[in-house]
Amino acid sequence: MSKLPLAQDRHSYRCVQRLRVRPSDVGAQQSVAPAQFLSYLEAGVSAYWRALALSEGTRKALVSEALQLRRCELNYALPARDDELLEVGLRCLSAQGPSLRMAAAVFRGPDCLAHGELEFQWQGEPARLGEASPQALQALVQAYESGQSMTLVRVGSWAELGAHAQAIRQSVFVDEQGIAPEMEWDAADMGCVHAVAYNRLEQALATGRLLEHVPGVAKIGRMAVLPASRGSGVGRQVLDALLQKARQHGFREALLHAQLSAEGFYVRAGFQRRGPVFEEAGIGHVEMVRPL
Structure with missing residues (x-):
């Protein structure tokens, strides 16, 4: 033929x-x-x-x-x-x-x-x-x-990325999910490693952060993707960038508190549920871990 x-x-x-x-x-x-x-x-x-x-x-x-x-x-x-x-x-x-x-x-x-x-x-x-x-x-x-990537993830401090990370988290957690602002913003942001995904027009699409939970264990949190970018793979890019940073810092395990609606996303990234469902900010969560 x-x-x-x-x-x-x-x-x-x-x-x-x-x-x-x-x-x-x-x-x-x-x-x-x-x-x-x-x-x-x-x-x-x-x-x-x-x-x-x-x-x-x-x-x-x-x-x-x-x-x-x-x-x-x-x-x-x-x-x-x-x-x-x-x-x-x-x-x-x-x-x-x-x-x-x-x-x-x-x-x-x-x-x-x-x-x-x-x-x-x-x-x-x-x-x-x-x-x-x-x-x-x-x-x-x-x-x-021409096959080029449409997104880029930058990893840095709150001073470098905080303005864009804050805007995304405000939109997703406070405005969309109704989480109280005083529960969303904490002093840990200043000492965290942050990741923000951008498109080729420098528009911020997704964010997350990384900090030490206990010695040897990294905690990933504040993962947020703007609605228009969900399902595009950009959230996984942010997660992968944070996991890579955790490996570079010598952590042996990554831990996170996943909203129940996002559990499947983290399972596909190699995380496993540990422990029962609990409520955080009025939303059902589960603790999930994966080795690094």
Whole structure:
């Protein structure tokens, strides 16, 4: 069998979003109506912006103010049916000048069901984008397409990283989870090692801290990821950076108090539960440990 043209080759797409056909997507012919494929492309475009690790505010401004869809071409090859698992691929063709051109395709396994092209027009430099100018965003797209990492974790002191770490923790713990400010902020911050993850626009996305619990045991805490970046892997990057710092300091074990909703995240990172569930700041927690 000959190789599919590049536009239809599943492996040529930098960003791939999985989705499942819903009963409401299926028309009278027991297959997905052609117009419904446009909503699949919309889901793929949203996944592409998430993959750039943009902050929520920048991403919303990008979609609502900075870019306008000017052209959409889609060629249909095969039908999709109820409950089938599909993959929507997006790949940048050009990010130079006033327009952004992207190749798009919908796959079912190795089969290309539809493929085409999207063209967006840059709409100047909206104030809400701040440092994320069209030129900066074009460079960001080019870096993503070349396989570069979209995030970087910095490790340092409270004096170096505290402003960004504090803003993330205020948003997640105090504003979102309702933890009392007097329980969130303590004197230990000044002596901790802190980690903050940034995107390529220097926007802070996630944070955590490390301190000595008892001799030989490091305690990791205040792990927080902004909502728009959850599920992206940036929380694991912060955790790995803190674990690496703990090893460099000669600790033999890492301990943390995990919220019950995050226990699976830490299990995947090699931690194991130790002891019963307990309440901390009104939220169920469990102690977890792993060797270093």
